[in-house]
Amino acid sequence: MTPQLQLNKVSIELGGQTIVSNISLELKPGEIGCLLGHSGCGKTTLLRSIAGFEQPASGEILLHGKQVASPQTTLPTEQRNVGMVFQDLALFPHLTVGQNIAFGMRNYSKKETNQRIELLLELVGLPHLIKQHPHQLSGGQQQRIALARSMAPRPDLLLLDEPFSSQDAERREQLAREIGHILREDNITAMLVTHDQHEAFAMADTIGVINNGKLSQWDTPYNLYHRPNSREVAGFIGQGVLVKGTVLETAKLHTEFGEVCGNFSQPFPAGTEVDLLVRPDDIIHDDRSDNFGCVTKKAFRGAEYMYSLRLPGNTDVLCLAPSHHNHKIGEKIGIRLELYHLVIFKHTAQSSFLASETNKI
Amino acid sequence: MQHSITGSSALSARPCFTFYRPSGWTLAAAVVALIIATPILTILGFLFYPGSGTWQHLADTVLADYVINSLLLMLGVAAGAGSIGICTAWLTSMYSFPGRQLFVWSLLLPLAIPAYIIAFTYTGMFEAAGPVQEWIRESFNLRYGEYWFPEIRSLGGAISMLSLVLYPYVYLLARTAFLDQSVCALEASRTLGCGPWRSFFFVALPLARPAIVTGLSLALMETLADYGTVQYFGISTFTTGIFRTWFGLDDSVAAAQLSGLLMTFVFVLILLEHWSRRQARFHHTTNRYQTLPNIKLPPLMGWIATIACLLPLFFGFLLPVGQLTQWAIMTFSEMVNESFYELMLNSFPLAGAAAVLALIPALILGYGNRNRATPLSRFLVRLSGMGYAIPGTVIAVGVLIPFGALDNSIDNWMLKHLNISTGLIFSGTVFILLFAYMVRFFTVSLNSVESGLAKIRPSLDEAAKTMGYGGFEILRHLHLPIMKGTLLTALIIVFVDVVKELPATLVLRPFNFNTLAVRAFELASDERLADSSTAAIAIVFVSIIPVIILSRTIAHSRPGQPQ
Numbered sequence: 001m002t003p004q005l006q007l008n009k010v011s012i013e014l015g016g017q018t019i020v021s022n023i024s025l026e027l028k029p030g031e032i033g034c035l036l037g038h039s040g041c042g043k044t045t046l047l048r049s050i051a052g053f054e055q056p057a058s059g060e061i062l063l064h065g066k067q068v069a070s071p072q073t074t075l076p077t078e079q080r081n082v083g084m085v086f087q088d089l090a091l092f093p094h095l096t097v098g099q100n101i102a103f104g105m106r107n108y109s110k111k112e113t114n115q116r117i118e119l120l121l122e123l124v125g126l127p128h129l130i131k132q133h134p135h136q137l138s139g140g141q142q143q144r145i146a147l148a149r150s151m152a153p154r155p156d157l158l159l160l161d162e163p164f165s166s167q168d169a170e171r172r173e174q175l176a177r178e179i180g181h182i183l184r185e186d187n188i189t190a191m192l193v194t195h196d197q198h199e200a201f202a203m204a205d206t207i208g209v210i211n212n213g214k215l216s217q218w219d220t221p222y223n224l225y226h227r228p229n230s231r232e233v234a235g236f237i238g239q240g241v242l243v244k245g246t247v248l249e250t251a252k253l254h255t256e257f258g259e260v261c262g263n264f265s266q267p268f269p270a271g272t273e274v275d276l277l278v279r280p281d282d283i284i285h286d287d288r289s290d291n292f293g294c295v296t297k298k299a300f301r302g303a304e305y306m307y308s309l310r311l312p313g314n315t316d317v318l319c320l321a322p323s324h325h326n327h328k329i330g331e332k333i334g335i336r337l338e339l340y341h342l343v344i345f346k347h348t349a350q351s352s353f354l355a356s357e358t359n360k361i
Numbered sequence: 362m363q364h365s366i367t368g369s370s371a372l373s374a375r376p377c378f379t380f381y382r383p384s385g386w387t388l389a390a391a392v393v394a395l396i397i398a399t400p401i402l403t404i405l406g407f408l409f410y411p412g413s414g415t416w417q418h419l420a421d422t423v424l425a426d427y428v429i430n431s432l433l434l435m436l437g438v439a440a441g442a443g444s445i446g447i448c449t450a451w452l453t454s455m456y457s458f459p460g461r462q463l464f465v466w467s468l469l470l471p472l473a474i475p476a477y478i479i480a481f482t483y484t485g486m487f488e489a490a491g492p493v494q495e496w497i498r499e500s501f502n503l504r505y506g507e508y509w510f511p512e513i514r515s516l517g518g519a520i521s522m523l524s525l526v527l528y529p530y531v532y533l534l535a536r537t538a539f540l541d542q543s544v545c546a547l548e549a550s551r552t553l554g555c556g557p558w559r560s561f562f563f564v565a566l567p568l569a570r571p572a573i574v575t576g577l578s579l580a581l582m583e584t585l586a587d588y589g590t591v592q593y594f595g596i597s598t599f600t601t602g603i604f605r606t607w608f609g610l611d612d613s614v615a616a617a618q619l620s621g622l623l624m625t626f627v628f629v630l631i632l633l634e635h636w637s638r639r640q641a642r643f644h645h646t647t648n649r650y651q652t653l654p655n656i657k658l659p660p661l662m663g664w665i666a667t668i669a670c671l672l673p674l675f676f677g678f679l680l681p682v683g684q685l686t687q688w689a690i691m692t693f694s695e696m697v698n699e700s701f702y703e704l705m706l707n708s709f710p711l712a713g714a715a716a717v718l719a720l721i722p723a724l725i726l727g728y729g730n731r732n733r734a735t736p737l738s739r740f741l742v743r744l745s746g747m748g749y750a751i752p753g754t755v756i757a758v759g760v761l762i763p764f765g766a767l768d769n770s771i772d773n774w775m776l777k778h779l780n781i782s783t784g785l786i787f788s789g790t791v792f793i794l795l796f797a798y799m800v801r802f803f804t805v806s807l808n809s810v811e812s813g814l815a816k817i818r819p820s821l822d823e824a825a826k827t828m829g830y831g832g833f834e835i836l837r838h839l840h841l842p843i844m845k846g847t848l849l850t851a852l853i854i855v856f857v858d859v860v861k862e863l864p865a866t867l868v869l870r871p872f873n874f875n876t877l878a879v880r881a882f883e884l885a886s887d888e889r890l891a892d893s894s895t896a897a898i899a900i901v902f903v904s905i906i907p908v909i910i911l912s913r914t915i916a917h918s919r920p921g922q923p924q
Contacts, residue, residue: 051823051827052826053823076826076831077823077826077827078826078827078828078829078830078831079829080827081829082827083827083828084823084824084827086820086823086824087820088818088820090818090820090821090823090824092821092824092839092843093816093843094842094843103825103828103838104827104828104829106829107829149824149828150824150827153828153829155827159827
């Protein structure tokens with residue numbers, strides 16, 4: 001099957017600076033991809049090059065098997081048949097909702113246009129707003145209208161540039177899930193750009209973590225969380241800490257928790273010092289365990305408590321415990337490590353906590 | 362003229378391709394900016410020219426008068442317009458009292474009366490032979506000289522006249538600033554133990570200071586630019602001095618140098634304005650707004666507030682317009698004849714042409730700088746956009762000198778080679794007048810174009826592209842409909858400004874070519890005050906249009922509310 005979108009070793013320079021380097025990835029028809037990374041990592045630039053607003057310095061971009069951009073040639077945006085939802089939504093202020101959606105459908109008959117407007121408004125759940133102007137709508141409504149407008153001309157590929165950034169955190173995930181649902185219903189291939197992993201998880205089939213202009217990992221959400229291929233990805237996705245250990249033999253480590261057995265994410269010879277990724281849900285609160293941790297901080301999350309525990313060897317780890325296990329700060333609680341697949345990296349002198357904002361409790 | 366009342370809007374800084382490939386537009390923009398800046402550059406050039414004998418003579422005799430009178434005038438107007446503007450702005454934005462809704466927009470009306478018109482209207486009413494003093498003499502059985510009455514044709518008179526018509530600048534900007542302030546800042550100050558008066562002086566006023574300074578500097582630019590009032594009252598200031606030096610002493614170099622000196626005053630005001638606009642950003646307290654409380658005043662205080670707002674409106678608009686109307690009814694049959702229609706036929710097409718002419722370079726500059734503004738192009742825009750602050754008299758001198766030289770050299774060349782005298786093909790025709798208007802009012806158009814373009818974020822262009830629209834289609838289906846309103850406003854404002862303009866028109870008009878403003882001023886200068894009223898009232902009528910537009914905009918300008 002021809003991929004709907006294909007990037008081959010794409011690099012982009014802006015003002016003499018390399019923004020994105022050597023990125024290759026593919027989207028199958030109907031697949032929803034996501035570029036995830038901190039602001040300034042180059043993900044938006046990459047998206048804009050797919051739309052045709054930037055030209056790659058090397059590599060090529062193919063849409064439906066046809067080359068649309070390379071350092072030598074570029075197909076103008078208006079001929080690429082890509083739809084885009086912009087960060088600021090870019091609804092035309094002087095047109096009604098209906099007119100906004102019809103704007104891209106010049107090549108359709110009037111009857112067809114009206115039918116499609118009705119269908120799309122039905123799909124985004126706002127059929128009554130057809131005669132309103134954008135400024136009369138709420139943020140979430142504008143979002144859905146922008147989506148409907150970009151879907152109207154049946155684009156080969158839909159690009160979404162941080163479309164939920166203006167929403168508050170709780171709304172984002174919900175909107176992302178809804179919109180992912182709408183896109184799947186219409187079998188639309190799409191690429192989302194965001195810095196919010198929850199948004200990415202809620203919407204995408206495949207996620208690429210971009211770090212300093214390079215694609216660290218292009219994988220399913222499950223693999224990104226459970227099998228990160230680098231410290232950066234492990235740090236960016238989810239919460240967790242790195243615990244120092246020594247390789248004893250294949251599939252066996254010595255750590256502060258004692259011996260830990262499981263498949264290694266990458267092979268290391270015996271005796272190598274490594275760092276083991278431990279997620280909060282990998283540490284189980286168990287009063288019968290011989291291992292103890294001293295509670296240093298705690299945060300109530302409703303169904304569970306997030307504890308920060310200090311191990312006897314002075315390593316801090318996170319532990320997610322059901323919320324009826326209410327322990328005081330300073331109390332020692334029993335813990336057990338439950339890990340089958342061991343994500344390990346070569347040991348460095350870095351702090352054991354990953355540089356993730358989400359580790360703050 | 363109407364200055365831009367909002368800060369220059371920042372265009373998105375994100376680099377992006379829009380449908381214009383840059384180089385051609387940037388070059389065109391640079392050329393246009395340079396042409397428009399020519400008069401200003403000419404005057405600046407003369408500052409470095411060795412002084413003539415006349416200059417020495419001026420310096421020894423009248424120069425000190427010009428400087429002192431201009432400074433006193435500015436000081437007086439700053440105090441007058443400032444206090445009226447701030448008081449009315451505070452009352453109408455914070456309190457509710459009888460007539461408040463009406464005052465919110467009607468306090469802008471004096472802006473519609475050019476200073477020279479209010480000056481001769483008041484002279485007609487309050488001079489020794491006028492109705493007021495006559496009434497005093499009759500009712501108290503006194504004779505002229507036996508009682509004290511303020512002399513209207515004096516520096517104090519000029520200050521009063523200018524304050525009465527220029528306070529709306531301060532009112533407008535101060536009011537916007539007060540409304541922009543979060544009520545929370547005021548309430549916070551109340552919870553910290555400051556009473557309403559302390560809160561006003563220590564929180565509200567300092568927060569609004571940048572806006573007030575902006576308003577004042579605009580009013581003072583108009584004060585410096587005024588020629589009609591000071592000439593009519595016989596006060597020696599820079600503008601009258603430039604006229605006298607050019608026409609009386611026939612010394613263009615000295616006139617240009619006086620203009621240059623006046624321009625340095627203007628520069629200070631421009632810097633002050635830019636500085637205060639920049640400061641305003643730091644005085645922004647919050648993005649969350651609450652409906653202003655509109656504290657209801659007790660009856661007595663309420664009526665005092667009503668009177669306080671009524672006074673400037675009455676003396677700045679109702680009284681002079683009433684007097685003009687009375688005169689106009691008196692002289693209507695006599696004055697409204699073919700020559701009056703001719704005045705309108707001269708004024709209106711001229712103003713229309715100037716409005717269109719000022720819009721074209723604004724569009725070129727606006728698009729040229731839209732996404733690829735370089736420091737050089739930004740400087741050129743600044744330079745060419747300074748016309749609004751430069752007095753018409755100075756611009757007249759600045760265009761006459763280069764075009765006069767151009768005409769002379771063309772004439773000489775034609776005489777020498779073809780034996781034909783071409784005369785003054787530029788400086789003797791309507792061409793130079795239109796060019797001067799374009800230089801002076803170009804900023805109004807540029808501000809409108811830029812604020813219109815700012816509404817079209819680059820992402821709108823990009824969105825249209827992803828929907829299959831090419832360059833000119835985007836212009837037609839997106840830019841034109843969105844900018845229509847702003848462009849129309851720019852046309853109207855420049856149109857009205859040209860109808861009101863006096864000094865540049867006086868100097869540059871072709872022989873025997875009269876406009877409403879020139880005729881009104883000439884008749885008034887000949888002491889035919891009643892006869893001048895028909896032309897004056899026509900100007901006031903036209904001038905009300907942009908004031909209405911302005912008042913509509915401020916009615917909708919409260920942030921945090923949907924338009």
